[in-house]
Amino acid sequence: MSLEVKNSGLIVSEELLRLFEGIGEGMIVTNRFGEIVGINKAAEKIFGVSKDVNLHKNSAALLKGLCDPNTKKQVLQPHLPFNQTIATERPVESREFLLKRPDGKQLYVQISTSPFFGDDRVLAGTLGILIDVTNRRKLEETLTQRNLQLSAINRIATLLNRTIDFREVLEYSVRQTMEIFTGDAGAVLLPDKAGRRIFVAASANLSEDFLSEVHGSEIASTVFGRVLTSDTVESISRTENFELMPRSMKRSPFASVVVFPLKAKGKAVGVGALFSEAERVLEDSQREIIEGIGTVIGAAIENSRLHEETIQKTRLLESKNRELQQFTYAITHDLKSPILVIEGFARELKRSGSLEVEQDVLIEAIMSSSARLHSLVNDLLDLARVGSVEAVVEETDLAELVNRVLNDLSIRLTEKRVKVSLEGTFPKLDIVARYVERVFMNLIDNAIKYTGEQPNPQLTIGAQDKGDHYLFFVRDNGIGIPQEFHERIFAIFQRVKTSDTEKVEGSGLGLSFVKKIVELSGGSVWVESAGKGKGATFYFTLPKQ
Numbered sequence: 162m163s164l165e166v167k168n169s170g171l172i173v174s175e176e177l178l179r180l181f182e183g184i185g186e187g188m189i190v191t192n193r194f195g196e197i198v199g200i201n202k203a204a205e206k207i208f209g210v211s212k213d214v215n216l217h218k219n220s221a222a223l224l225k226g227l228c229d230p231n232t233k234k235q236v237l238q239p240h241l242p243f244n245q246t247i248a249t250e251r252p253v254e255s256r257e258f259l260l261k262r263p264d265g266k267q268l269y270v271q272i273s274t275s276p277f278f279g280d281d282r283v284l285a286g287t288l289g290i291l292i293d294v295t296n297r298r299k300l301e302e303t304l305t306q307r308n309l310q311l312s313a314i315n316r317i318a319t320l321l322n323r324t325i326d327f328r329e330v331l332e333y334s335v336r337q338t339m340e341i342f343t344g345d346a347g348a349v350l351l352p353d354k355a356g357r358r359i360f361v362a363a364s365a366n367l368s369e370d371f372l373s374e375v376h377g378s379e380i381a382s383t384v385f386g387r388v389l390t391s392d393t394v395e396s397i398s399r400t401e402n403f404e405l406m407p408r409s410m411k412r413s414p415f416a417s418v419v420v421f422p423l424k425a426k427g428k429a430v431g432v433g434a435l436f437s438e439a440e441r442v443l444e445d446s447q448r449e450i451i452e453g454i455g456t457v458i459g460a461a462i463e464n465s466r467l468h469e470e471t472i473q474k475t476r477l478l479e480s481k482n483r484e485l486q487q488f489t490y491a492i493t494h495d496l497k498s499p500i501l502v503i504e505g506f507a508r509e510l511k512r513s514g515s516l517e518v519e520q521d522v523l524i525e526a527i528m529s530s531s532a533r534l535h536s537l538v539n540d541l542l543d544l545a546r547v548g549s550v551e552a553v554v555e556e557t558d559l560a561e562l563v564n565r566v567l568n569d570l571s572i573r574l575t576e577k578r579v580k581v582s583l584e585g586t587f588p589k590l591d592i593v594a595r596y597v598e599r600v601f602m603n604l605i606d607n608a609i610k611y612t613g614e615q616p617n618p619q620l621t622i623g624a625q626d627k628g629d630h631y632l633f634f635v636r637d638n639g640i641g642i643p644q645e646f647h648e649r650i651f652a653i654f655q656r657v658k659t660s661d662t663e664k665v666e667g668s669g670l671g672l673s674f675v676k677k678i679v680e681l682s683g684g685s686v687w688v689e690s691a692g693k694g695k696g697a698t699f700y701f702t703l704p705k706q
């Protein structure tokens with residue numbers, strides 16, 4: 162500790178001097194003019210001065226290095242904590258300064274000052290405690306930087322989340338990266354399917370020259386293609402690796418470029434490029450953040466691509482479906498006339514009367530087969546027509562509708578001695594009555610058909626209000642349906658083949674009607690059955706709106 166006391170009446174005992182030296186924090190003493198008159202070892206270290214510095218000469222120079230940590234400008238003398246303490250005779254606590262030392266080193270220092278007085282109670286000077294907070298400050302700065310960058314990633318992710326449109330995703334990506342990293346131009350490049358060439362998918366502020374040189378270039382021939390393969394960020398500037406840039410770049414105003422992979426599911430699906438007129442060196446923390454942004458953009462590109470593909474596939478499926486429907490309709494329609502001809506000729510032959518008994522039996526067989534074929538073709542035509550022909554939606558009382566169906570089937574219900582019961586309240590709904598009638602007709606008809614050996618066949622038809630939709634069911638106690646057929650029976654021509662169903666005639670079209678109609682009406686249909694001999698319940702829903 163060197164202590165010079167001038168005109169201050171300041172008396173510092175040897176003991177106090179030793180105490181100062183022993184203290185780990187930096188300590189300085191100023192006289193009442195704000196000049197440093199004493200400094201301990203820790204403070205010397207902070208100011209970067211040697212032990213035998215001539216304080217009297219150097220005080221002003223040392224204090225000149227204290228700058229505002231935000232503006233980085235020198236703090237004027239009256240604003241230094243020592244001088245403020247001198248002016249107010251009060252302590253100034255824990256203010257932080259950026260200390261620019263003459264040797265070029267920069268530190269952050271926290272300074273607290275207190276006044277001290279001489280025996281005459283007149284202000285003698287100030288005592289300042291200095292703490293080097295550079296490490297803490299640096300940590301804080303890194304954290305703030307991290308935070309800013311993370312929020313940048315977050316912002317770009319939020320923005321990209323707003324759209325699934327492929328073009329918009331690409332354009333947002335270019336604009337956002339330019340904004341976050343204050344770039345002057347940017348581009349997103351994507352490879353072709355074969356992975357041989359790379360194309361500029363979106364760009365901003367790049368010359369035609371550059372675009373035509375890079376667009377469609379071979380992967381291995383440019384830095385963009387190489388980043389795609391190597392999967393690592395490349396930073397190129399006029400002074401470093403600039404020869405890697407396309408020729409047109411050399412004539413451009415750009416002095417540096419960052420090329421980064423755009424990743425989805427751990428694989429590079431494209432590259433991003435950020436150009437700036439300033440010569441820029443990519444810091445490690447920026448590298449990490451640009452990698453993060455690359456992952457966000459890559460995922461967004463992949464999502465929108467999948468979305469686009471799904472739309473295209475759906476369109477293709479819809480058109481194929483329409484084609485198929487027209488095809489089915491045309492075929493069945495064409496089948497109808499030859500059947501009518503066969504039926505007609507067979508009828509004529511029978512009517513001519515001059516037939517042997519045997520021939521008569523054969524003609525009967527032809528007639529019944531063609532009658533079956535006729536009804537099958539009619540059903541197929543009907544099925545193809547459901548949904549493709551305009552149907553009238555009207556308010557319909559479902560109770561009346563179900564009773565009408567039961568009435569139509571009354572003879573068969575009586576023949577089979579089926580006990581019918583209704584459950585719940587049947588609503589009025591806006592539906593295509595003809596269609597829903599067919600659904601109940603097919604389900605109830607099946608319940609009668611598939612009673613098996615059941616001595617007391619029972620049929621329950623029910624309705625339940627489920628809030629936004631109604632649930633209907635048709636339950637029987639007949640032969641039941643094995644689990645593995647529960648889905649399949651709704652497909653066209655699918656029938657369960659067991660000894661129970663062998664003798665029951667059917668085309669395998671009834672439930673296809675049910676499914677098509679219910680789904681067209683916005684509902685769903687399924688069956689529940691505990692298995693063979695346990696009966697079956699068919700459920701279907703219809704929306705209220």
Ligand code: ADP
Binds near residue numbers: 641
């Ligand atoms: P079809 O009755 O003309 O054969 P469907 O499409 O109406 O055609 O029914 C498909 C198959 O589902 C039937 O062949 C039958 O095996 C089974 N099935 C339908 N309804 C019932 C039922 N209520 N009980 C048992 N099996 C049924």
